[in-house]
Structures are given as structure tokens and as C-alpha cells.
Amino acid sequence: ACQHRLWPEIDRISMEQLRYARLGVGEGGWQLFAEDGEMKMYKREEEVNGMVVDPLKACHMVRGVTGHEMCHYFFSPDVRMDWETTVEQMTVIETIAEDTLVFLQVHKRIWPASQRDSLFWSHMRQVPDHNDRDGHDIWIVCNHSTENPDFPSNNGKFVRVTLTVCLVCQTFIDPPKDGAQIVRDNITCKITYCSVVNPGGWAPASVLRAVYKREYPKFLKRFTAYVIDQCKEKPIMF
Numbered sequence: 263a264c265q266h267r268l269w270p271e272i273d274r275i276s277m278e279q280l281r282y283a284r285l286g287v288g289e290g291g292w293q294l295f296a297e298d299g300e301m302k303m304y305k306r307e308e309e310v311n312g313m314v315v316d317p318l319k320a321c322h323m324v325r326g327v328t329g330h331e332m333c334h335y336f337f338s339p340d341v342r343m344d345w346e347t348t349v350e351q352m353t354v355i356e357t358i359a360e361d362t363l364v365f366l367q368v369h370k371r372i373w374p375a376s377q378r379d380s381l382f383w384s385h386m387r388q389v390p391d392h393n394d395r396d397g398h399d400i401w402i403v404c405n406h407s408t409e410n411p412d413f414p415s416n417n418g419k420f421v422r423v424t425l426t427v428c429l430v431c432q433t434f435i436d437p438p439k440d441g442a443q444i445v446r447d448n449i450t451c452k453i454t455y456c457s458v459v460n461p462g463g464w465a466p467a468s469v470l471r472a473v474y475k476r477e478y479p480k481f482l483k484r485f486t487a488y489v490i491d492q493c494k495e496k497p498i499m500f
């Protein structure tokens with residue numbers, strides 16, 4: 263992967279997104295728009311050329327899974343359609359490395375807007391987290407739009423969105439007493455999910471904002487429940 267033409271961009275954007283995810287929501291005009299137990303969802307209302315591109319940041323704490331497991335299932339093409347209900351078709355159009363893929367996805371149509379597709383590289387990596395007193399590694403998946411001449415955008419069928427998404431996960435272990443083996447009840451995963459999706463073409467602001475408000479909380483709840491269910495009978499993947 264290191265010699266691939268996209269590698270410098272993949273490395274730069276992934277590390278930029280890690281820093282962005284770890285910024286608090288105290289400053290920068292974030293407004294809380296959804297809450298469900300440990301999950302808190304924030305957004306900023308932004309428009310580019312009259313199009314809604316509201317950045318989103320979600321923070322969540324999930325007990326019983328590790329950051330590695332969370333990122334593994336988010337990255338994996340094999341299970342994507344099991345949890346991603348807003349996607350109609352998903353194809354891996356390039357394998358850059360075993361931890362770096364290029365996806366082409368067709369998203370379900372949001373009436374009355376026209377149907378969208380997305381083409382993005384997806385990179386997963388573990389980032390040693392030296393400056394955190396608990397010393398737990400961080401796992402990240404970063405998805406960022408890219409172009410591919412074999413799959414031109416806006417080829418008449420779908421409007422191509424541009425997106426940058428990151429899932430940043432940190433595992434916390436509450437060690438059991440008397441040196442017993444660590445079980446799932448002793449682990450918690452701190453998740454930060456950030457996304458900026460530019461719809462790529464006209465879509466009514468009111469409709470998009472309503473879809474975001476409904477879809478993002480559903481999306482994160484469904485995905486985290488899926489990972490908990492997939493992991494509960496399996497050995498812990500640290």
C-alpha cells in the first residue's frame with residue numbers, strides 16, 4: 263500500500279480525521295441534536311453553494327466490544343449489507359491493501375431528491391496512543407471520496423456525493439479482581455463517528471436535514487448493536 267499513488271493522501275486524511283475526531287464538541291458551534299443512552303449526536307449547520315453539508319459528530323460508549331472489533335466490522339465489505347440499511351448496492355472496485363479498499367455504493371433514494379452513489383477509499387489502522395494515560399491503542403477507519411476513471415461521477419444515472427467519514431475507537435479495560443481473565447464485561451469501547459457528506463447536487467435542505475436527523479441515530483444504533491451481537495460468542499479481538 264505504501265507505494266500506491268493514493269497512499270500519501272490516505273495517510274494524511276486519516277491522521278487529520280483522527281485529530282478532528284478527538285477535538286471536543288465544546289467549541290466550534292456543535293449543537294446536540296440526538297441523544298440515546300450513552301450516544302450523543304452533534305451537528306453543525308453548514309451549506310456549500312446552497313447545499314446542506316452539515317458536519318456530524320457522534321460520541322458513544324459501548325460495553326462488551328473492543329475498538330479493533332468495532333473497526334473490523336465497520337471496514338469489512340463482507341458484512342456491510344448486514345447492517346448498512348441505506349445502501350442498495352456495494353462493490354469493492356479496488357483492493358489497495360488488505361487494510362485499504364475502494365468502495366462504490368449506490369444509496370437508497372431520498373424522495374424527492376435523485377438517487378446518489380458514492381465512491382471512496384476506506385482505510386483501517388491501529389494508532390498507538392502514547393499520550394493517553396490509560397495507554398490503550400486507538401483503531402480508526404477513515405472513508406474519503408476518490409475518483410476512478412472506470413466509474414465516472416454523474417454518468418447520468420446517479421448523483422455522486424462526496425464524503426469524509428471516520429470511526430475512531432478506543433478500548434478501555436476495567437481489569438477484573440485477583441488477576442482473573444479479562445471477559446467482555448470488563449471492556450468498553452469509546453466511539454467517535456464523524457461524517458461530512460456533500461450531496462453533490464440539489465436536494466431540499468429541509469428534506470436532507472430531516473433525513474440526517476432520522477437516519478444517523480438509527481444508523482449508529484443499528485451498527486453498534488450488530489457488532490455486539492456478532493462478538494458476544496467469539497473470543498475478544500484486542
Ligand SMILES: CCCc1ccc(-c2ccc(S(=O)(=O)CCO)cc2)cc1[C@H]1C[C@H]1c1ccccn1
Nearest residue numbers: 346348369378405423427459461473474477478481
Ligand atoms: C444526499 C446524501 C445521501 C447520503 C449518501 C451517503 C451517506 C453515507 C455514506 C457513507 C457512510 S459510512 O459511514 O461511510 C458507511 C458506509 O456506507 C454513511 C453515510 C449519507 C447520506 C445522507 C442521507 C443521509 C444518511 C445518513 C445516515 C445514513 C444514511 N444516509
